[in-house]
Amino acid sequence: MAESLATLQRRWADHVRNPSMPAPDGIEAWRLAIYRRLCIDSLDSLLASTLPRLQAQLGVARWRAAVEHYYARHACHTPLFPQIAGEFAAWLAGQEEIALPGWATELAHYECTQQALYLEARQAGRPLQHEPSGNDMLAVSPLVRVLGYQWPVREDTMLDQALTAAPTLVLLRRRADSSLQVEELAPLAYALLTAFGEDGARVDDALQALADAQGVVTAGLRTVCMPLLGELCTAGALVVPCDS
Template sequence: MNTPNTPDRPDFIKLQYAFAAHIRNPEINPPPQNIEQRRMKIYCELFYNNVEDFMANTFPVLHSIISNERWHALMRDYFFRHQSSTPIFLEMPREFLKYLEYEREFDPADPPFMLELSHYEWVELALSTMDEEIDQTGSNAYGDVLTGIPVVSPLVWGLSYCFPVHKISPEFQPQVPGEQLTHLIVYRDKDDEIHFIESNPVTTRLLQFMIDNEYMNGQAILQQIATELKHPQPDIVINGGLEIMKDFISRGILLGVRI
């Protein structure tokens, strides 16, 4: 939302606010006086087109499933309503998520999964641009994950959604949440490629346990999960969990065990 342009402001600040307000929403805010309309139109189109193009590339699925008219109405509303907390261009999609979650007025025509789908699409950009680097100096990729403390890559996120966001397309647009949560694991590998894996509640729990864990070895973690599941044969959970850990190591999700 625009900051009020109070009467006691200096003239040059009033001009700046009028300039910005017109660019944000030229339909309701008049252009500043004594500025050629042709030039203002160029500024309006330049600012909006840069934002809209970047958003369309960041949220391609969302862009593809709503009409062109509704897409531009959504972008215009975001452009006008939201005050970003950062000038960094790559942070704009995160600002859009804030707008959807806290500022977007209810519209029954909006897809019910719009926020979750947008978050899912944002994740790829966020993880690919993270400054975090994989440091292998504190872990042994060949250690025993049952007797050692598993080390999860800092470039791994576990995600859970009410809607199956990874399946949404122009042909598939569910209108109600799934009966169960959709669990996904997203990670950046050593070649900086982004990967998504569909998971299940137990594997998701195992990953989160290892992320949060400080002192327990792999055997103890899997034993704890078997206890939580009240499984009558804990060895089945432990053996299955060990295979998952080995797969995680091969993918780079697990870096190995703590040295």
């Protein structure tokens, strides 16, 4: 009995994604191989346009192996080309079938975050018009990302030899002209921004949570943090959420 068109298409697609799967009858192997190479090359180019440093750092063999493994085993949940690299980065972070260096997932996340922030259209939130007080509701600006990594993902050095004891803490900001600015964060600024998060919190609540996490007295932490909090508000890293 002849296969239905849907079954034939599924067998064809399965084989093109993963040549270990049986090919449809009556189609020359070389034709399928050409089509498979064209499909993977298209995915390779798409991912490399967002992840150029990851591609360069991995090298030709490891990069291509990761792309082919992803192509064969992962079914994308997004139909939008700009989001496919983000899905690839999330896949890298969760898969254990191929051996990749420890820095690969962090570098992929960093590059994808840059692209996402550049493309997103979100309201910026309202600047705080006065010195911050305990009852003010603040959140990390939608035009900002607060990022922390073990590896020095900002640097162009070969990451295989560049693991350092200090984490890489950065604030990634989209400016009014849509260009991206990257700033290093001190550990206290990173912890303070993380305490507010994108959803926001009252100043007193965020400082209490931070004091509890660090095991310090809230009053002492408040003395240190309030001037820094004012600087972060002035710089636009912390804003009043739009729904407040």
